Amino acid sequence: MSSITVRDNPENDTVEIRFSDEPTDGPSEPYIRSYNNTRDNAFGPLDAFDCEYIFRQTSRAGPELHRLGSILWCHAYLQLCPKSCYVLENQYGTAVGYIIGTSDTSVMAHVMRTDLVDMLSDRFTQVKTDDPPEVVALKGSIVTGDCSMLLRKPDLLAQYPAHLHINLLPEYRKKGWGAKLMKVFLEKVKRLGARGVHLGMHAENTNAKRFYERLGFRQCEEELDGGLSGEMGRIRNAICMLKKLD
Numbered sequence: 001m002s003s004i005t006v007r008d009n010p011e012n013d014t015v016e017i018r019f020s021d022e023p024t025d026g027p028s029e030p031y032i033r034s035y036n037n038t039r040d041n042a043f044g045p046l047d048a049f050d051c052e053y054i055f056r057q058t059s060r061a062g063p064e065l066h067r068l069g070s071i072l073w074c075h076a077y078l079q080l081c082p083k084s085c086y087v088l089e090n091q092y093g094t095a096v097g098y099i100i101g102t103s104d105t106s107v108m109a110h111v112m113r114t115d116l117v118d119m120l121s122d123r124f125t126q127v128k129t130d131d132p133p134e135v136v137a138l139k140g141s142i143v144t145g146d147c148s149m150l151l152r153k154p155d156l157l158a159q160y161p162a163h164l165h166i167n168l169l170p171e172y173r174k175k176g177w178g179a180k181l182m183k184v185f186l187e188k189v190k191r192l193g194a195r196g197v198h199l200g201m202h203a204e205n206t207n208a209k210r211f212y213e214r215l216g217f218r219q220c221e222e223e224l225d226g227g228l229s230g231e232m233g234r235i236r237n238a239i240c241m242l243k244k245l246d
């Protein structure tokens with residue numbers, strides 16, 4: 001029989017959760033903990049490097065878009081809302097999965113436009129004449145804080161204000177860690193006041209869709225693209241999933 005040990009540290013608002021009978025002070029199976037953004041060496045927060053690696057391994061964007069994509073879909077959250085970011089750490093102290101997001105998408109978008117852009121060098125924000133269209137689009141999203149499919153749907157956003165991204169390295173999938181990460185994240189954003197959560201995903205990622213549906217998410221049933229795709233809850237190749245938080 002496995003047990004759950006939760007170490008809550010209210011002083012810095014972090015949490016550590018272990019799901020086994022293993023002693024908690026030695027190497028054991030992976031466990032979930034808050035994202036650690038402290039700079040304990042010259043290279044900056046180690047978690048950020050691990051998260052970048054996880055992002056690159058799981059991203060559907062081509063390698064040429066990895067840097068910009070990781071800013072928009074990964075580092076923006078680690079920098080701007082670290083308190084609602086969690087990692088799965090393996091026995092070697094490496095983050096091998098993450099769930100990152102915000103309890104309030106409107107605030108996130110605003111802070112991206114103001115603070116994030118100031119943190120970045122021009123090469124990530126200024127469009128060059130020879131930039132391909134995908135690069136122009138990503139730079140545009142960073143500069144305008146375009147972090148969610150619901151930003152142009154204020155009524156829906158008010159009902160589902162939180163949003164998230166979740167990724168695990170292949171060898172840690174299908175072992176229940178995704179569901180556990182989701183539970184920790186949803187509890188956090190609920191405590192922060194969110195009554196619902198949404199996410200955007202690639203329409204062809206049927207594995208992820210089944211995972212989300214298993215956890216109670218449903219595809220948005222409103223038109224998001226003015227009828228272009230002919231499908232509810234879709235914008236180009238992305239679909240929006242929703243879940244109420246009771």
Ligand SMILES: CC(C)(COP(=O)(O)OP(=O)(O)OC[C@H]1O[C@@H](n2cnc3c(N)ncnc32)[C@H](O)[C@@H]1OP(=O)(O)O)[C@@H](O)C(=O)NCCC(=O)NCCS
Binds near residue numbers: 058202207214
């Ligand atoms: C999607 C992802 C986060 C799911 O995490 P996971 O740890 O593999 O999922 P879990 O093992 O916690 O599964 C939770 C539930 O979802 C179901 N599920 C997970 N993957 C599934 C799949 N491919 N098909 C059907 N059901 C699936 C599980 O069966 C389980 O249901 P159960 O409780 O009835 O057993 C993970 O597989 C992943 O990182 N994939 C690659 C990156 C990605 O696609 N991220 C999402 C981008 S939108």
